[in-house]
Amino acid sequence: MAGVATARMRMSRVALLPVLVFAACTLPVAAAAWWGPVVLLLPALAAAWVLRVGVDVGPAGITPRTLLPGSTVPWDEVAGLRVGEGQELYVVRTAGTETKLPVVRARDLPRLAALSGGRIPDPTA
Structure with a gap:
């Protein structure tokens, strides 16, 4: 799989619309007090x-992305995937530890399997 680019699974950009509404709602507070601009954060x-x-899937492995830096789970450490109670997905490592995959849900398993290049089996196949 050399030369294959990393595929990204991210939240829909439509989710920025409520953020814009939230920003507009914070403007009166930001203008009303000297500490108000802090609310814009x-x-x-x-x-x-x-x-x-989101999640990056590439030749090196699966990388969960959050606001803080994370680490890549190499393919040789992936024992499988686990579906949690809220349909969230976890990568199960060969050591027995789990890493949550943000944004990705059980309904995304076929797409995740396709992006993995066959390393993750497609449950619908």
Whole structure:
């Protein structure tokens, strides 16, 4: 799989619309007090979360992306996937530990399987 680019699974950019409404709602507070501009950090953080959080799948492995830096789970350490109670997905490592995959749900398993290049079996096949 040398030369294959990393595929990204991210939240829909439509999720920025509520963030824009939230930013508009914080403007009166930001203009009313001397400490108000600090309130504008909340919509900025929400926008950063929408744009950053997701999963990268590439030749090196699976990389969960959050606002904070994370680490890649190499393919040789992937024992499988686990579906949680809320349909969230977890990567189960060969050591027995789990890493949550943000934004990705059980309904995304066929797409995740396709992006993995056959390393993750497609449950619908």
